[in-house]
Amino acid sequence: MSVTQAQGFTAAGVAAGLKSSGAKDVSLVVNTGPKAASAAVFTTNKFAAAPVIWSRQIRLGGDARVVVLNSGGANACTGPPGFADTHATAELVAAGLTARELGEFGAGEVFVCSTGLIGERLDMAALGKGIDLAISRLAPTGGVDAADAIMTTDTQRKISELRGDGYTIGGMAKGAGMLAPGMATMLSVITTDADIDSEFLQHALEFATSQTFDRLDSDGCMSTNDTVILLANAASGASPDPKEFQEALTRVCEDLAQQLMADAEGSTKEIHIEVTGASCESDAVQVGRSVSRSNLFKCAMFGEDPNWGRILSAVGTTSAIFAAYEVDVSINGVKICIGGGVGEDRSAVDLSQRRVDVLIDLHAGVHQAIIRTNDLSIGYVVENSEYST
């Protein structure tokens, strides 16, 4: 299950005391071979956390075999001392794995991810003990524990598996707030036993995340720690068709992104905003994202009010090409706005279910995109006004 669904991976998730709740907070994922290829995408936030700065360098090698992740602290905005902590974490993991004769590991093969409050140093003594414990518990069945140990405000673990043509892809993710990825989202580790080189792996991951995690905009806030890592080890012996692998990987990312949306902080609605008839894909994305970031639209969805004026007012702030008098908007199949004006009866819109489908047709071209978001609820405000206290 999770990151150990594919052959040739071990994982563990343990409680190191970084979370005051005593819940699991250190995850470890290890590629046991035979080969090692890796890829990763990261947040574009300029205040990238220390582990992001570290892992960007690790990615360049293309052969990393290990991911260590902690919750209970983001190690972001912690300066050079925080970066030294991340470096020390990778050294501890490499030395520990080597000491237990699990192979010869160097710190340069170890991705590091952290999540939690920004601006606090990690308790390195606790983290060190947690790493030792995690190494001792590494197992081909450890994927679920690993997924549990990266949760913060998540109420559900997020895992996914997919069986390809002779190979397997599995993954885990975390994320419930600060959920508007710029190049990736929150933390996710995906593994596969397919035989793929790191160059193609990187291309495949960039495409898959651009179509999935990057199209999720739950609360408009981009994290300092967003990271998606993909490890491949060829343990299945299968060398998949690149197109088929790309599709499979995109489906796994899609599944994980859906789970993130389903568990978004305080959400009562999962809103799919499909923009069609755009003159280019980036116009479609821009329009969808603008609507997904309108607090007034999101409040209306929470109130189950088909207030399409708030959709148009958000569309109207974009630089997308369209004629205002041609835009149609449907909510859950009812075309309540036709040609930029009043359409079908708004009372026909049923918003009682959790899933909401918004369709915006710009009538300006043939391109489309889907952006996923959530409503803005009282629960979101309550949860995020009490987060660090």
Added chain:
Amino acid sequence: MSVTQAQGFTAAGVAAGLKSSGAKDVSLVVNTGPKAASAAVFTTNKFAAAPVIWSRQIRLGGDARVVVLNSGGANACTGPPGFADTHATAELVAAGLTARELGEFGAGEVFVCSTGLIGERLDMAALGKGIDLAISRLAPTGGVDAADAIMTTDTQRKISELRGDGYTIGGMAKGAGMLAPGMATMLSVITTDADIDSEFLQHALEFATSQTFDRLDSDGCMSTNDTVILLANAASGASPDPKEFQEALTRVCEDLAQQLMADAEGSTKEIHIEVTGASCESDAVQVGRSVSRSNLFKCAMFGEDPNWGRILSAVGTTSAIFAAYEVDVSINGVKICIGGGVGEDRSAVDLSQRRVDVLIDLHAGVHQAIIRTNDLSIGYVVENSEYST
């Protein structure tokens, strides 16, 4: 008071039945001379409402003498029939004023403004009766009634007056939600008895709004109806120094913008985000606006939690020039972030008052800007999830 503080203006505010509450909903402001100069700025939203499309044309004349405003309906996204309603409104006003022998008026001298729900046609029969009633009640003391009649979710009327060197400026505004103006904000009418031509009037108004209303970003949502109109009539006989008039006008706009922030829907905090050390003014504005639009930051303010990581994560999403390890952040005078990392003790920050001052120093130049916003409260969500139902 309000738009009748300056000499040579009459105004009225009456109840026409457009609002289901029976409250006042039609305002009229008339310049009684001797001269007539006018200026206006409008929303940049591509779904500009019918009255905005109309009033943009009126502005080009530079000699409009009348403003008619209604609450109880935005007349936005109503297509050609909605535009015909706006045109008819201006004709009704001009004909009514002429019939009552208040002068010779043409529809081309009448600005029209509307505010309320998007996507609904106005009740023109009710509006017509309201216009007749308003004309009959026009008085040099009508400024307060006029200010009351444009309120929607506002809980307080917004008026301002300023005495210049031999002349007076007075104004009114409305706005409590969809409050993130692109070129102006919501509805505001300002009058002066100074002797100023419409060309300078337009320049002065554009500068004043760019520094005041445009720096207010309460909820990130740009309205389809934002309009600020300025009328001048030379009734005082004073021809002010342009620089002095510019400063006076900016102060009136500033005062009205402050009142908008103070009455923002559901707000419990008024947050002044000052960005200094920017390499250019637009960088400072971009950084301030990014923070003002972070729901996580706004929730933290509601929860009185000095969570500076949420400020940095918002700053980090901008294209502004700065080095992450040089950025300082203070909240209410406590420098809780120094050099992009942990600074003074966060527990020293007192957030119990309504006013919050955030200072972000980018250390990248000499430019600065202030963006004003509010917190994201349970009250905001409640109010905006129940608005149109």
